[in-house]
Amino acid sequence: MAPPSDLAVLQVLALRASLLGSIRRFFDERDFVEVETPAIVPSPGLDVHLSAFEVRTSEGESVGWLATSPEYQMKRLLSAGAERIFQLSRSYRAEEHGRHHEREFTMLEWYRGNATSDDVIRDTEELVAFVANALDQPAPEVQPPWQRLTVDEALQFHANVDLATLVNDEERFFRVWAETVQPRLGNERPVVVTDWPSSMASLARLKPNGMADRFEAFYRGVELCNGFGELTDATEQRRRFEQNQSERRAVGAPVYPMDERFLDDLERGMPDSGGNALGVDRLLMLLVGAGSIQSVMVFPEERL
């Protein structure tokens, strides 16, 4: 890739500053508190397809992992009584690199205590409309409310297949999703996809219909965010972590430890909450119509 001109660098700097400023204004107006949690954490997340950077001292002693998301620590703040919190942080995923992935990227994560995933979906719709307006990137299609689809409906509509026929074959599910469904999601306006199989959301609670209380928003075929009605049952959370660990063991992936303090704080009590994690670089890419997140980053890996 050709290096960008100085002008392009300055434009990206200005866009990012304006985006981050408008995100902070949005949450400030809604009485959220901005928080900071560490980048080096005792457990980087246990999802089977997640790969983290281990951090070691020069003597080779492991001191933890770079956070793949600030989720555990932010939920611990909910247990401590914080009610509305947001964070803009760098997150790290060791094996993700492509037009929509960078191993170090900017994540916006927020939580509402005593709230549901619906409240957080509403935040998401309003936030995107708010920042599009603040960036002077008129995008009438992002005005709320967005379209809603369940996973099953999305599969039927775009791939002509039922979730029931794919749910026991995750590789096939994700192949169909990646090849056929996702590229067609949110091309006219953003779409919120709900009701994921319970096996695909180890930190979400279950809905009465047995599906995970998880949602993802897609805009122009790009996954923009992933949110949950949060699981608050410590025993169930430990059981799922153990299951994640044995899945990791089975595929030969490193088995990361559980975050015991997160589990302790869940045990102590966390209010019913909704939370969401949104890719800031992807949001900017979509709003300005760029072709990759690297083109809206000042120092993506390939230009470092």
Add this chain to the structure above:
Amino acid sequence: MADTSDIKKGFKMLIDGVPFAVVDHQFVKPGKGQAFIRTRIKNMMTGAVIDRTFKSGEKLEKADTEERTMQYLYPEGDSRVFMDTQSYEQISLTNEQLGDNVHYLLDGTEVDIMLFEGRPIGVTPPTFVELLVTETEPGFKGDTSSNTTKPAMCETGLQVNVPLFVNAGDKLKVDTRTGDYVERVKG
């Protein structure tokens, strides 16, 4: 053995014994899901382009291909004979293998020949070649506009659309990627 981390534009792999070259590729990873590499790949034998999705980390077999610069020598039956400019080794490709490129070969033209397991499977001619017009309707004197065109036959059998002012005996610069007339060459 290669794997999906080796995929980049131009990477050549073997699928069911057929060599494919990567035209485009994209890393995709559905949230909480398996990562894949979506690719657009070109069958190097037929030129057909297909989409194929690989699981991230999947093992791939590298295709044993090699590109060599060769000089066109002469026709021989249904084939054309080329010589490696380094080793002087001679090989021949059938007119069928050469396809449209057969029309860009003049004595001594240097081309890049793709070899798969030592056998020639394709040829890339120079981007531009100069060809003599052997036959075309007489030109109109003074008509230098290039908006209207007429067909012209070149020495190699290539037919191109040319401006009206072109005459038999003129030399043309032709773009081999498109087969289009570029300009008339002085001399």
